[in-house]
Amino acid sequence: MKKALLVVWLITLTLTLTMALTAPRTAAQGGTVLLTAAGATFPYPIYSKWFDVYHNAHSNIQINYQSIGSGGGIRQLQAGTVDFGASDGPMTDEQLAQSKFKILHFPTVLGAVVPTYNIAGVTADLNFTQKALAGIYLGTITKWNDPEIAKTNPGVSLPGTDIVVVHRSDGSGTSYIWTDFLAKVSDDWKNKVGKAATSVNWPVGLGGKGNEGVTGLVKQTPNAIGYIELIYAVQNKIPYGNVQNAAGKFVKADLAGVTAAAAADAKNIPDDFRVSITNAPGPKVYPISSFTWLLIPAQIQDAAKRDAIKDFLKWMLTDGQKFNEGLSYAQLPKEVIARETKAISLIQ
Amino acid sequence: MSAAATTIAHEVPPQAGPRAFLHRLRQGDQIAHLVTLTFAAVILLLTSMLVYELWINSHLSRTQFGWAFFWTKVWDPNFDNFGAAPFIYGTLVTSAVALVVAVPLGLASAIFLSELAPRNVSDVISFLIDLLAAVPSVIYGLLGIFIVVPLMRTTLGPLLIATVGNVPYVGVLFRGPNYGVGFLTAGIVLAIMVVPFIISVSREVLLTVPREQREAAMALGATRWESTWQVVVPWARTGIMGSVFLALARALGETMAVTMVIGNAAAIKASLLSPGDTIASTIANQFTEATGDLYLSSLIELGLVLFLITFILNGLARILIVATERGGGRPA
Numbered sequence: 112m113k114k115a116l117l118v119v120w121l122i123t124l125t126l127t128l129t130m131a132l133t134a135p136r137t138a139a140q141g142g143t144v145l146l147t148a149a150g151a152t153f154p155y156p157i158y159s160k161w162f163d164v165y166h167n168a169h170s171n172i173q174i175n176y177q178s179i180g181s182g183g184g185i186r187q188l189q190a191g192t193v194d195f196g197a198s199d200g201p202m203t204d205e206q207l208a209q210s211k212f213k214i215l216h217f218p219t220v221l222g223a224v225v226p227t228y229n230i231a232g233v234t235a236d237l238n239f240t241q242k243a244l245a246g247i248y249l250g251t252i253t254k255w256n257d258p259e260i261a262k263t264n265p266g267v268s269l270p271g272t273d274i275v276v277v278h279r280s281d282g283s284g285t286s287y288i289w290t291d292f293l294a295k296v297s298d299d300w301k302n303k304v305g306k307a308a309t310s311v312n313w314p315v316g317l318g319g320k321g322n323e324g325v326t327g328l329v330k331q332t333p334n335a336i337g338y339i340e341l342i343y344a345v346q347n348k349i350p351y352g353n354v355q356n357a358a359g360k361f362v363k364a365d366l367a368g369v370t371a372a373a374a375a376d377a378k379n380i381p382d383d384f385r386v387s388i389t390n391a392p393g394p395k396v397y398p399i400s401s402f403t404w405l406l407i408p409a410q411i412q413d414a415a416k417r418d419a420i421k422d423f424l425k426w427m428l429t430d431g432q433k434f435n436e437g438l439s440y441a442q443l444p445k446e447v448i449a450r451e452t453k454a455i456s457l458i459q
Numbered sequence: 460m461s462a463a464a465t466t467i468a469h470e471v472p473p474q475a476g477p478r479a480f481l482h483r484l485r486q487g488d489q490i491a492h493l494v495t496l497t498f499a500a501v502i503l504l505l506t507s508m509l510v511y512e513l514w515i516n517s518h519l520s521r522t523q524f525g526w527a528f529f530w531t532k533v534w535d536p537n538f539d540n541f542g543a544a545p546f547i548y549g550t551l552v553t554s555a556v557a558l559v560v561a562v563p564l565g566l567a568s569a570i571f572l573s574e575l576a577p578r579n580v581s582d583v584i585s586f587l588i589d590l591l592a593a594v595p596s597v598i599y600g601l602l603g604i605f606i607v608v609p610l611m612r613t614t615l616g617p618l619l620i621a622t623v624g625n626v627p628y629v630g631v632l633f634r635g636p637n638y639g640v641g642f643l644t645a646g647i648v649l650a651i652m653v654v655p656f657i658i659s660v661s662r663e664v665l666l667t668v669p670r671e672q673r674e675a676a677m678a679l680g681a682t683r684w685e686s687t688w689q690v691v692v693p694w695a696r697t698g699i700m701g702s703v704f705l706a707l708a709r710a711l712g713e714t715m716a717v718t719m720v721i722g723n724a725a726a727i728k729a730s731l732l733s734p735g736d737t738i739a740s741t742i743a744n745q746f747t748e749a750t751g752d753l754y755l756s757s758l759i760e761l762g763l764v765l766f767l768i769t770f771i772l773n774g775l776a777r778i779l780i781v782a783t784e785r786g787g788g789r790p791a
Binding site (some may be wrong): 180181280332 | 743
């Protein structure tokens with residue numbers, strides 16, 4: 112009897128599995144447009160908010176976003192497994208040339224990266240020159256009382272201890288923005304470490320995984336310095352330092368300063384929006400900030416999907432931007448929104 | 460099965476063909492054979508698929524770097540120059556530290572639990588140890604961050620530098636800046652993770668040693684410790700070594716807990732206190748954001764290298780076990 116039951120059970124299991132695996136995928140029903148997207152993790156909180164609010168207003172359009180990382184987003188878009196991608200760094204010329212179809216960049220929000228540190232007895236916000244940050248991360252400035260740091264922080268008693276440098280261990284858009292800034296302000300960095308990248312061969316320091324990993328290491332280790340996203344610092348009330356901008360002023364990062372950076376550079380933004388805005392000119396500009404992008408194919412065969420994506424982009428540039436500050440993302444400047452709105456017509 | 464069906468089956472003389480097959484099917488033998496064969500084949504298929512995928516997808520990196528991939532010390536995504544040496548080194552060093560710490564600890568605990576402790580105490584403790592073996596590795600990572608790292612930075616690290624650091628030859632292992640994170644910390648966290656495996660398996664093996672062996676040793680005048688150390692443990696050494704290799708396998712492939720405490724720097728340093736990185740940790744850290752075909756391919760080749768290391772060490776383990784069996788102890 113037991114054996115018979117086992118046989119029945121096995122047959123049922125096999126049949127169910129076969130049916131489950133061979134059943135045709137149910138197609139989108141009743142005019143529902145299902146869009147899939149994948150990519151950057153940095154803008155994930157705002158994207159999921161947007162896609163949710165947008166779906167509530169347009170119940171027939173649903174967007175599924177997988178925050179698998181910028182690299183993964185680009186690869187999946189190129190392979191055609193998602194309808195659109197997202198990335199914290201613009202695609203390189205090489206990557207665009209490798210793609211079988213044309214890909215458009217649309218900036219969505221702005222983010223910034225700030226230096227955070229843990230020095231015994233120092234509670235003031237430190238002023239970091241561009242040279243100081245590059246020197247610390249290159250390993251040429253090794254003590255906290257180095258003249259390059261001390262000269263811009265009068266009245267702060269800096270110890271003569273070794274600086275412990277902390278960077279991200281995982282590939283990330285945060286590292287991309289940070290190294291983009293360092294490569295722009297230091298020729299040594301550009302020659303030794305190279306251009307902006309999500310992971311680089313760090314000359315010195317320890318790696319922490321994620322913003323939380325870097326913050327944890329900096330908090331635990333005396334005399335450490337690290338870099339984290341502005342959003343993360345604000346939400347977790349982590350103190351951070353001021354950074355010297357291209358105009359020579361020391362600026363403490365805030366959302367207005369980040370938008371100012373993008374506005375200051377608006378005229379220089381190329382038509383494909385692939386631009387780095389680190390170290391932008393202007394006295395109020397916070398210099399370590401960047402766009403994050405949606406990557407949209409220029410040609411979309413499925414008319415329903417095409418209309419849905421275009422409509423979403425329009426909504427994102429108008430109503431969508433209102434959600435940014437609640438989640439600590441900086442809004443796009445007006446000039447950029449106007450140009451992007453025009454660019455939507457390029458999607459065909 | 461109804462009684463009628465059984466009767467019919469017995470009345471009709473056994474024939475070749477479908478009916479006989481059905482008969483055997485009813486007996487269950489055929490099913491058991493098919494099912495187990497299928498599952499065994501699936502395991503084999505999975506392993507070969509895994510190697511095949513790793514091999515194919517690492518093609519770009521293999522042709523670009525060749526054998527030099529094994530000893531190149533640079534990992535530079537920005538200039539497309541990749542070498543596995545720092546990660547191979549980190550993987551082997553952390554696993555070695557883990558075993559050096561965990562084997563004596565685990566073996567001693569297992570001997571106590573199986574030979575010396577009262578049976579009910581032993582059972583309770585063993586249950587708790589089995590529970591420890593099931594704790595997710597990220598929890599051990601947190602334990603590392605909140606307890607081992609601060610301890611290493613403030614107490615253990617400075618102590619090691621001040622004492623062992625001055626001993627000739629061995630001293631190089633404990634010098635230089637002490638951040639709290641690094642090879643030694645990762646090794647200790649790994650040791651904490653694998654100790655339950657060693658204790659649990661070794662205890663089971665020690666308990667299977669026949670009572671007569673102990674009695675015979677004592678009859679010859681051996682003390683309890685002599686009987687344990689010279690008779691019981693040698694008898695069980697194949698099983699004990701099996702537990703050590705199980706622990707090694709876990710240590711080699713551990714990702715999350717290691718990433719959290721090793722410092723993640725692609726560097727080869729003699730000092731156990733310096734930060735490093737392992738193969739598994741690097742793949743987990745960099746895979747999602749890896750852009751560029753060569754970069755991705757190199758990460759996949761790292762996976763292949765880890766597979767190779769595991770394969771070689773497992774092979775060595777087999778050889779060692781065969782060699783010790785020949786050398787006496789348990790009768791073959």
